[in-house]
Amino acid sequence: MSDTTVSKTLENGAARRVNVNKVIDEGKFNKFFFGVFILLLLALIFDGYDMGVYGVTLTSIMADMGISPTQTGLLASAGMYGMMFGALFFGMLSDVIGRKKVIIIGIFIYSIFNALVALISSYHLFVVVRFIAGMGMGAITPVVISLLSEYTPRANRTLLLTMVMIGIPLGQLFSSLAGVAFLEPLGWKALYLFTLVALVVVAFVVSHVPDSMKFYVPRGESKTIKKVLGKANPDFKQVENDIYEISQTNTQKVSITNLFKDGYAGNTIFIWITFFCNLYLFFGVSTWLPKLMTMLGYPLKSSVVFLAVFLLGGVLTTPIVGRLGDKYGYRKVMPPLYLLCAITISLLSFQLPMIVFYIVLFLAGCGVTLIQSITLATVPDFYPLAIRGTAMGWGSAVSRLGSAVAPTVVGVQLSANVPVNVVFLTFIIPAVVGCIAILMTKPNAEMIKSNPSIISKA
Template identity: 35%
Template sequence: MTSNSIKNFLDERKFNRFHLGVLLWGLFIISFEGYDLVVYGSVVPLLTKEWALTPVQAGVIGSYGLFGMMFGSIILSLLADRFGRKSIIIVSVAFFSIFTTLSGFAREPHLFSWCRFLAGVGFGGALPSVISLITEYIPKSSKNKSITMALCGNQVGGILAPLIGVIVFASLGWRPALWFAIVPLFVIPVMIKTLPESPQFLIRKGKLDVLDATLRKIDPDYKNQLIVEQTSLMEPPVERTPIIGLFKNKLGVSTILFCIVYFMGLLMIYGLNTWLPKLMQSAGYPLISSLGFAIFLNGGALVGTIIIGVIADRKGSKKLVTGLYVLGAICLALLGIKSNIFFLYLLIAIAGVCTMGNQSLLNAFVSQYYPDQVRSTGVGLANGVGRLGGMLGPTLGGILLSQNVSVGLCFLVFALPGVCAAIALLFVKKNNDKYESILSINKNSNVN
């Protein structure tokens, strides 16, 4: 039983109940991560009024969570590649649930900001590990679709946050919207019992009994279907320091380019999620209507993400991701032009697909680009560096609003990073999958 034979076995399976369970866990975790992250954009109009915050101060507070995400994405992803995805996922869920809930009890901005930072550590740790776990277990024919469907949780959370706001703001204020984040804590015991651990991690740690029990859930006759390599030299080397592996074997340039793409993409996403309701208020729409625009932004991303995930499994990811960034930039630029309400909602929905939906597809692309032993680290590093762009987005929006910049120019500023992301993706080299080469060698050897 080797890591390559297990990988090939998992890639070639048909999607079944076990895979559905992994996918639903991923969707649940990402949904509440998305809720806890986006809920700040829903409460910020009320926070600025209650605590007399300037737009710049509100933007900086919004960036605290993203600053925490940067630490979580890089540090916890390194730990996940060394100590297992499952434990890091559980710790991350506990972090963002506890500290988002506690932020609802804060009476002043300083404590609120610290809670957002610590919750952000959990946000950053959960996403790369969930993506890596799904990438390892889901069959190859369904990887893009499954990863993007799980990452639709960002949009589920993004829709749920303003909906909860519409329900509770008028009668109960903004705090209950944050207290809702406690829900995942109650399901952690079930998660501990049912969420599988990374198969590659189990092999490295010699926990073959646990791996055997897990693989039997996928196929009771799995041992007879493993392709066993003819030499142990075909096993990929395990990096003692996984981050170094991101710059070996001609991966270095692509790693840097991915960091640039994530920086630009997350600047667009978190800038919009934080300031879209406020920008629409500034354009003359009431708060409830402005929350409706946020629902359309995330709703468009939710529907579109599923569609583009299916297309990516059939046609490939890179060109699709690149084109969507360009289309998103065009839609954001057009939002600054006065138009009828139907066209406005349509542009916002498409922008949601091309920003948040496209980010989900980008995560699927990057997670399959890197080999197993550095996958969480690769996704985590790109997400971590990308959080710098995510931090810049809310702060940049606050600066623009404080300077009384027109709404049209604000949207144009948030559109330009999409063009930069598309240009960076054009220079990402095609990945030479070592595992496919190994499989090809084995097949040729069997023929001969």
């Protein structure tokens, strides 16, 4: 246990002061951390399923409702705009009412309102319901990342934060597999009803996931704090009259202005640009991939399989890249991933031998998925605990703007009869801009103070 974690007990018997965040940081990965990780991963898996189900059912919805590519893109964007506002609103709300409550609220919203999609036939009502469902979907990711960044050992943080983001593409992969198995026999509406299964996760989150120490410490909930610290770091010897505290920077008032003070401004701007480009790439490709493949002459069922292969690329390679991120840092890992995105997405529009096409598709999924996972895993280190929810909420809101814009832009391009190969080539632009933006970030004084090893990884 480091000297900075616990202040020395005074000779007159005064109580020692314990920095709870550092006690958790110095813990070793154990079943407590694993349990929190798994439950938050499940929340993201169902979140990812609800995001991906629209892309899987897109072609069927167009045929059933008789809507144009532009309307289809706008319908996709409705969910994305909902996610943008949800990330922004719930990200800030999590700094006020607690991370845990927001995760529970988000699961309820995305489960119930996506299920309602199966009960409606009106295009305009579809837009409204999908927007509300999107708010729930947008609420989960920034809050999960913020909470998990607190409840992971420092030594494993980048790996675990990167791996939890497997939940999004894994959930989307499940939606693709569900499409392959059930889309034709049961119809597209059945895939939306499956989202109600996520409600089961709520009960386990309530009983097994702690809230941020930011809320326990000021309220003097010593019993809860002792219990959590005992699970997170059993090697730490607790004393009855310990006084618990969090870092001073973690007590500051919550406001968006904090993201532009104390050396955070430059990083905030560049991170927002990176977030926008990342999800423009991810949702621009994943939302329209089945439709674009059918336009290139592939049957519907094969095009859904293509989406599954694309998503599988990110799922299978995330653990490897997460370890590389912990060892070498984001600045050395991310540029090759952006280069991989630009090259492989460009190649998708070419006539390739089928085995080569699958390899390129798999690698494209690796790059597009992993750049966002690494970014999300890195961002918490840029901000103190007190404003981390707000920082992640705003960052995710900006990224959702990218995910909202991309489907509409692609839809407009197709309506204007832009060739499919040209549509794919336009994705090179956000890959280049995102790479430049992430390289412009740099550790500030507070980051270095809280994590000195970041200097060697910059």
